[in-house]
Amino acid sequence: MAAVLRRGIKFISFGSSQVFSGGCKHGKTSTLSSFSSSNRNSSSSSKIKVDLDSSTGIAVMKFQNPPVNSMNLEFLTEFSIGLEKLELDKSCRGVILTSAQPKIFSAGLDILDMYGKTPEHYEEFWRAVQDMWLKLYGYSKITIAAINGSSPAGGCLVSMASDYRIMADNPRYRIGLNETQLGIVAPFWFKDTMVNTVGHRTTELSLQFGLMYSPSDALKIGLVDQLVPEENILSTATETMTKWLDIPDHAREISKSMLRKPTVDRLLASRDADIKNFVSFIAKDSIQKSLGLYLTMLKQRKV
Numbered sequence: 001m002a003a004v005l006r007r008g009i010k011f012i013s014f015g016s017s018q019v020f021s022g023g024c025k026h027g028k029t030s031t032l033s034s035f036s037s038s039n040r041n042s043s044s045s046s047k048i049k050v051d052l053d054s055s056t057g058i059a060v061m062k063f064q065n066p067p068v069n070s071m072n073l074e075f076l077t078e079f080s081i082g083l084e085k086l087e088l089d090k091s092c093r094g095v096i097l098t099s100a101q102p103k104i105f106s107a108g109l110d111i112l113d114m115y116g117k118t119p120e121h122y123e124e125f126w127r128a129v130q131d132m133w134l135k136l137y138g139y140s141k142i143t144i145a146a147i148n149g150s151s152p153a154g155g156c157l158v159s160m161a162s163d164y165r166i167m168a169d170n171p172r173y174r175i176g177l178n179e180t181q182l183g184i185v186a187p188f189w190f191k192d193t194m195v196n197t198v199g200h201r202t203t204e205l206s207l208q209f210g211l212m213y214s215p216s217d218a219l220k221i222g223l224v225d226q227l228v229p230e231e232n233i234l235s236t237a238t239e240t241m242t243k244w245l246d247i248p249d250h251a252r253e254i255s256k257s258m259l260r261k262p263t264v265d266r267l268l269a270s271r272d273a274d275i276k277n278f279v280s281f282i283a284k285d286s287i288q289k290s291l292g293l294y295l296t297m298l299k300q301r302k303v
């Protein structure tokens with residue numbers, strides 16, 4: 001399925017960035033193309049439900065990849081295509097990212113895509129992770145993460161790549177880049193995203209310890225911008241989006257690009273090297289062993 005979706009993707013250039021354009025031959029991608037024909041348009045690909053209200057310009061992308069919204073190749077591809085479709089849709093001005101799964105925003109990258117697979121698979125997977133981040137971090141429209149559950153590693157990356165983060169104030173939830181806890185390393189662009197969000201010193205501690213923060217600690221360090229009771233998360237995200245929509249798009253967009261483009265360009269300048277680095281790192285016996293142990297602990301509910 002992911003391979004089918006990928007074949008439907010055409011690359012087009014915006015300045016120095018290469019971005020997706022969803023092809024419409026495949027049934028699932030063509031449902032995503034029908035956003036602007038009436039005021040409210042819903043489309044549900046298998047892993048992400050997209051709901052665009054063209055009267056307000058606000059779209060909601062709801063992750064629905066049970067049990068924990070782990071980001072596998074198929075999810076990542078749908079996510080990038082969905083974002084691209086909304087970016088090209090003039091009736092959309094802002095996107096809210098949230099989860100349909102109870103208690104989990106996203107469990108991060110799917111560990112099974114990094115364990116026991118071929119180098120070709122790792123390469124395809126990592127390119128899809130890069131595509132997703134490049135699209136989201138450099139997104140021209142407003143993005144708000146409504147973090148209604150735990151959000152480790154890749155889930156935290158998606159949150160940090162958004163313009164504004166609202167988290168459910170539930171002390172059981174955790175957010176952070178916990179890669180070192182798995183025996184793996186957050187790549188430089190995860191690190192850059194965190195430095196840009198919370199600063200260098202906090203990132204030094206966070207990344208080395210693989211720290212996971214409660215919502216109140218995440219608010220203290222600026223990893224999230226606002227805490228709200230869980231039941232208010234979507235209404236607060238919508239109200240907040242309305243305030244962001246008061247700002248003229250072109251001025252906000254240029255300001256965002258000024259701040260984020262150097263970080264995006266760093267990866268664009270070294271995508272192939274970064275993929276090579278990931279493949280050789282993840283395929284190492286010692287790393288595979290660490291991931292295998294972590295998976296066993298997850299299954300035994302010891303994580």
Ligand SMILES: CC/C=C\C/C=C\C/C=C\CCC/C=C/C(=O)SCCNC(=O)CCNC(=O)[C@H](O)C(C)(C)COP(=O)(O)OP(=O)(O)OC[C@H]1O[C@@H](n2cnc3c(N)ncnc32)[C@H](O)[C@@H]1OP(=O)(O)O
Binds near residue numbers: 112186
């Ligand atoms: C020289 C080197 C320089 C640079 C480096 C080079 C390259 C970089 C290299 C690597 C970079 C990789 C970057 C990785 C990013 C990531 O995102 S890794 C993923 C990290 N995620 C986690 O650690 C989350 C783990 N999961 C949990 O903590 C919990 O599951 C949860 C809090 C999300 C949910 O808890 P519960 O509700 O209690 O659910 P369960 O724990 O019972 O889980 C249900 C089910 O789901 C499976 N699962 C959970 N998370 C994942 C996942 N991320 N991937 C795949 N599967 C997952 C879990 O095993 C359970 O399965 P079953 O037992 O039901 O089969």
